[in-house]
Amino acid sequence: MLMNNNEYLAVIESIKGEIKAAQYKAALNVNRELILLYHSIGQVINEHKVWGNRFVENLAQDIKIAFPGVTGYSVRNLKYMAKFAALFPDTDIVQATLAQITWYHNIALMDKVKDTERYIWYANKTAENGWSRNVLVHQIESGLYERQVLTEKVANFETRLAAPQSELAIQTMKDPYVFDFIPFKEDMVERDIERALVQDVTKLLLELGTGFAFLGNQYHLNVGGDDFYIDLLFYNLNLRCYVVIELKTGDFKPDYAGQLNFYLSAVDAILKKPEDQPSIGLLLCKSKNNLVAEYALKDMSKPMGISEYRLTSALPKELEQQFPTADDIRNRISNDTT
Numbered sequence: 001m002l003m004n005n006n007e008y009l010a011v012i013e014s015i016k017g018e019i020k021a022a023q024y025k026a027a028l029n030v031n032r033e034l035i036l037l038y039h040s041i042g043q044v045i046n047e048h049k050v051w052g053n054r055f056v057e058n059l060a061q062d063i064k065i066a067f068p069g070v071t072g073y074s075v076r077n078l079k080y081m082a083k084f085a086a087l088f089p090d091t092d093i094v095q096a097t098l099a100q101i102t103w104y105h106n107i108a109l110m111d112k113v114k115d116t117e118r119y120i121w122y123a124n125k126t127a128e129n130g131w132s133r134n135v136l137v138h139q140i141e142s143g144l145y146e147r148q149v150l151t152e153k154v155a156n157f158e159t160r161l162a163a164p165q166s167e168l169a170i171q172t173m174k175d176p177y178v179f180d181f182i183p184f185k186e187d188m189v190e191r192d193i194e195r196a197l198v199q200d201v202t203k204l205l206l207e208l209g210t211g212f213a214f215l216g217n218q219y220h221l222n223v224g225g226d227d228f229y230i231d232l233l234f235y236n237l238n239l240r241c242y243v244v245i246e247l248k249t250g251d252f253k254p255d256y257a258g259q260l261n262f263y264l265s266a267v268d269a270i271l272k273k274p275e276d277q278p279s280i281g282l283l284l285c286k287s288k289n290n291l292v293a294e295y296a297l298k299d300m301s302k303p304m305g306i307s308e309y310r311l312t313s314a315l316p317k318e319l320e321q322q323f324p325t326a327d328d329i330r331n332r333i334s335n336d337t338t
Contacts, residue, residue: 035099035106042085045078056082072103080107087116100127108133112140121145129210138206142178151175154290155305156297157280165277168239169303172209176308177284179207184311190247193311194218194231211238221266230263241277242267245284252288252306254296264302278302284309 048055056078063073084106088094098106101123113119122145126136148171157169181203182196197204198217205212212234219233232245244263248256260281267279281304293306 031102032095032099035103036091036095038081038103039085039088039091039094041078042081042083043089045082046085049082080110083110087119093120097123097127102133104133105131105136108137108140112137118145121149135206142180142207144174147174147176147178152290153305154288154293154297154307155303156300157303157305160301160303161278161280165239165241166303169280169305172211172236172239173282173305173307174207174209176310177207178310179204180310180312182311188249188311190231190249193247193249197232208234211236212243213237215242221263221270223266223270228263228266230267233267239277239280240275242271242279244279244281246281247309248283248285250286252283252285252293252296254292256283256285257293257296257300257304257306260304261300261302264304268302280304282307 045056045059057075060073060075060078063070067073087110088098097120105123105126109119109122113122122136122140125131125139125144131139151174153170153173153175155170155173157166160166161169179193179197181200182193185192194217198214201214205214213236215233215235217232219230221228221230230244231247234243234245235241236243244260244267246256246260246263260283264279264281272279279302281302283304283306285306285308287308288306297304297306
């Protein structure tokens with residue numbers, strides 16, 4: 001009887017949740033202590049760098065002799081520890097931020113990021129989003145910092161949304177968005193890109209950022225007996241609002257903003273619940289004139305942003321000529337088999 005009791009099952013779920021939380025905290029503590037240890041060893045190595053590379057080689061050998069079952073103290077790793085300590089002499093920064101991610105994440109950052117400001121930004125994003133090392137490397141190589149922090153964003157969020165949602169919405173935007181998992185074709189139309197995005201929705205969500213839940217493409221809305229279809233509809237759990245995305249394969253045109261404004265009004269009237277924040281829109285175009293885009297948004301009543309997007313680039317013509325065509329490959333295969 002007890003095993004089928006709902007109260008008992010609820011207690012079990014609660015206990016399981018506490019165990020998982022404790023395991024996570026324990027893992028974080030172990031990781032934090034390891035990062036701080038590596039930082040401390042790096043400081044010692046840097047204090048004695050006048051002894052040269054031989055010192056690091058001897059140190060690696062002596063640690064191996066003293067702790068034969070312990071890994072992580074190779075010459076290469078010891079040099080990373082020294083680099084880590086040199087980059088971040090302040091232990092407080094290491095403890096507060098960099099110890100929240102694994103050593104392998106830190107190694108990736110040391111290899112890929114040149115300045116400490118970007119390094120710390122990526123470390124914070126990794127901790128917030130739970131990125132794997134491979135995802136972190138992808139975000140660095142796609143220039144996420146430049147696209148999300150340094151870009152001049154075109155949006156009216158500050159005037160159409162109350163704080164803190166306006167700040168969160170701005171932080172969510174990128175320019176350009178990089179859909180590098182979609183091969184570029186000259187004759188692509190909006191629906192082709194949309195279908196490709198939906199086919200690999202996991203990569204799409206990764207590019208959009210944290211908190212996005214996909215609700216559908218060509219999402220149907222009936223307004224006054226007329227049918228309308230939104231290219232892509234999402235709900236953002238962090239912003240607590242619907243997000244309407246419209247795709248355009250050409251340059252931005254001011255009337256695109258009016259269309260998106262209409263869709264946002266319809267979503268707010270039909271889908272939005274009282275507890276939801278105002279819906280926001282994102283217009284993705286192949287290219288845009290920033291001044292034209294700013295003017296177009298100036299008198300729009302709904303919050304929206306305009307960004308460019310990039311697909312996998314086609315090979316330049318001079319390189320294209322150096323690669324065999326499909327016919328060349330088929331002919332070569334045919335000749336090899338005869």
